[in-house]
Amino acid sequence: MKRLLALCATVFTISSLYAQTIDITPLRRQLETSPILAKHFFGFCLYDLDSNRFLLGINEEKYFTPASNAKIFTLHTALQSLGDSIIGLHYIERGDSLIFWGTGDPTFLHNRLDSKRVYQFLKNSDKKLFYAPSKQMEEAFYRKGWAIEDYDEYYQPELSGFPIYGNVVTFRERNGQLECSPSYFQQAVETVYNGEGKFTLTRVFDRNWFTKSANRPPRHYVNEKPFRYSEELFVQLLQDTLRKNVTRINYSKPANFKTVYSTSTKDVLREMMLPSDNFLAEQLQLMSALVRYGDFHTLRLRHEMQREFHRAFTDEITLVDGSGLSTYNKVTPRSMVEILLLIRAMIPDAAQLHRLFPTGGVDGTLKRAYALDRGEPFVWAKTGTIHAVHNQSGFLLTRSGRNLAFSFLNTNFLGSESSIRKEMVRIMTFIREHY
Structure with missing residues (x-):
């Protein structure tokens, strides 16, 4: 002391x-x-x-x-550990290819923090995009002592090497209907008649399938539900938002990689x-x-x-x-x-x-x-x-x-x-x- x-x-x-x-x-x-x-x-x-x-x-x-x-x-x-700006992406260029790795940056397509710098970098590239997943993390998506029954609560998204949309689906009421972002998950929402007096929304434990009650969602309803993260899902979501093809490959990161920075570190900390x-x-x-x-x-x-x-x-x-x-x-x-x-x-x-x-x-x-x-x-x-x-x-x-x-x-x-x-x-x- x-x-x-x-x-x-x-x-x-x-x-x-x-x-x-x-x-x-x-x-x-x-x-x-x-x-x-x-x-x-x-x-x-x-x-x-x-x-x-x-x-x-x-x-x-x-x-x-x-x-x-x-x-x-x-x-x-x-x-x-971190400097003034969050490291958003590591990448190299090989001929007509751009190979990139995630850095754990949680701000990519985040609804409050995304600076769009990483998105624009990938969107504006004229090269073929190749995503190389990082090494397997210990405690891959949850930490020790977390409550597994809270798997679909907004405060417990899964962890990943390249987060996207904060690793959650955002559901909103619009004109009496339930819409979600990213829209990719709209096809994974099922209506069930469970006799509930109030509107409910849940996710199936082991997959990205959501069930909602038949009654209308409350006006201005907003709810975030974590999705089950996988490298395959990440690639699909990235392709959907970039409207470009992204190929997943196994490729070790060399020492001479380059960096794209995203958001102010102090803003993320706040x-x-x-x-x-x-x-x-x-x-x-x-x-x-x-x-x-x-x-x-x-x-x-x-x-x-x-x-x-x-x-x-x-x-x-x-x-x-x-x-x-x-x-x-x-x-x-x-x-x-x-x-x-x-x-x-x-x-x-x-x-x-x-x-x-x-x-x-x-x-x-x-x-x-x-x-x-x-x-x-x-x-x-x-x-x-x-x-x-x-x-x-x-x-x-x-x-x-x-x-x-x-x-x-x-x-x-x-x-x-x-x-x-x-x-x-x-x-x-x-x-x-x-x-």
Whole structure:
């Protein structure tokens, strides 16, 4: 931990204004006497960024499932590995042929992130197109600990070396009918008369066949369903959108390949963090591994991050994915603060740093959680929620101008996380007003 604090201390100037003694007793009392928090297990850690010291910890050394707080670790990994722009394509030209490989870039034909650079490059090429699949990935399309029953939920697309359309089919209501994008899947939608009172849409577990109920979809209905990914399907979808022939071949990537860049890395990171996009998080790990090792070896990537960075943490942690979908992930509130310190050391500009986190009362997953204080936001934090888990970790600015980092982890509760969310907001607002 001394190594970690020394690293962060080189970036921040210690001000005598903030070196004064802070009476943390009122905050501790708020946490320890809360009737909401008393009903479940929670951990809390608070760090003063201006004086570089921990202020308060309650169960800060205990282990919790981070849920989407795991994306903070992925953010750090991506910042360490990727440059300013996402690598969209590797390719070589051989005579009248263009041979290309995927890079794990999740933005290709993505409905919010696609820059069209890779698409236009392939579309405008006058050469014959040959797609060469990358080597087989470990944990080919799911990570360990993912819930298989969530296979057709929007938040769990399959992972791949060359994603297309975010590896989902987007269904929309138009004039009372259900349309899908890409339109290739329209032929794979079947209407069933199941007596359901509301409109339903599901995908068959082992293939790309979708069933919808006979009643009309609600007005403005939008739903994303992951499709079963295969190299054959990718080629078919690519041909359909390019309106050009694409041939799949086995061809090893040479050392002298060229690169096409796609989207700004910071834009992808922001999209991962604000709406908490699991697919982007996992693909960012694949891309980071490709940049470092030349292949999609994410297990090696996690081992390197552990060896080079996480080993300096006060507490040992375990991470098996980049999104937080796995319940095998285990962290402590203290380790969450420590990864925040590393990220802040890389992005000392507060505005740039805060842009990568949901802003309380403004955007992302915290838009409706917090109210602005005197017209200003004061919390920038990543949320994380799965069954019986609800977390927040990030940064807070107090009325006195004190800059803090915090982690607030909750687990083992029944029912909705709504009351816990409100209680966290109440306590973080208390800190804002009193420190």
